[in-house]
Amino acid sequence: MTFHYPNGKKFTSPKEKTKPGFKKMNQQAISYGKRGMTLEEDINETNQFYLAAGKAVIHKKPTPVQIVQVDYPKRSAAVIKEAYFKQASTTDYNGVYKGHYIDFEAKETRNKNSFPLQNFHEHQLAHMHQVVQHNGIAFVIIRFSSSEEIFLLPYSALQKYWDRMKKGGRKSMTKNEIMEDGHKIALSLQPRIDYLKIIDHLCDKTDDRNC
Template sequence: MTIRYPNGKKYVPVQKSGLQKKVDLSFSNRGKSLEDELNETNEFYLSRGVAVIHKKPVPIQIVNVNYPARSAAVITEAYFRTPSTTDFNGVWQGKYIDFEAKETKSATSFPLQNIHDHQVEHMKSVSQQGGVVFFIVKFTSLDRYFIVPYDSFEKYWERMNTGGRKSITLIEFEAMAIEILPSFNPRLDYLKAVSLIITTPYNATERQEEV
């Protein structure tokens, strides 16, 4: 099936890498993407009445459909109706939650080319309205997860747009982000880290042991 963006450009999906585990918490987590892990975590939150957070559906306009059999239909071409914004949103303790989930195979930095201008504009607008906006970034080869508040991310985005480095280094993540340690259930208790963002300004180095 061919899927195209609103401007007609062909959509090429990003290949997701496998996981290299430091600690084998569960055989069921092997090979799962960050999106899968977050979906499972959100289901845990929902079942326990903690939060209502879901993956946003992707709006697609179907253009061509083939019917190889009477009882079967195959979509052969489709377009994104509108540019995507962020991956997840919902409500937690009366606060609007909106975030983007990204993975990188690199063990040293996260490339900013994986993020689009319209996504940053959306996150900026939500932040200005008082929403809780952030990135969850997974270094797949290291099996390390970080939450990056939008306010912290913004300066690195501006650095790139003014001719600077086009990535955020792992060392910079360790200094300005909150690392999430995976557990059994929920897999990624990211709301515990988000609570630190909401309550008070934090020092990432001092608070790593709290998450």
């Protein structure tokens, strides 16, 4: 079965990448892909810890798939031969914590001093805006791969820099801006990325039940 990403690029499984025939020219892309998956894996592991500890119920949203080719070798069976991963319609993760609806996106960059806003989409900002409008908590988790630094940036800060870009300003957030408006998350053993500690801090700081 063949899967494709929204841009048409073929999905290659980790098993296929280890085959002798996989070209060395893809090694750089593989390396970046693994780094790109690291943040997702760390957050998934963190969410499993939260769930097991009875602290929160937060999951990664499944990526929609569009099936384009199906074979029917038998009447009682269907085999998917080709499919495409659709562009996600909202954000990566959602769930509930202490009665709060949690919704966030996770992104990573190889840039050392800035984070490109092109990594986000208009519909994601619109979705987070709707979440906040209904007293939910929306934010993004950003990792700088080169330094392994991780930040939680509230939606309000992201929207500020998005609006600046839409008005003709710079197309990225500087690392200093993220450090100023965001909250650094230190890596730990369990949970790996304790982002709920930041949420607790924000709630205590604002003394707002809806944070």
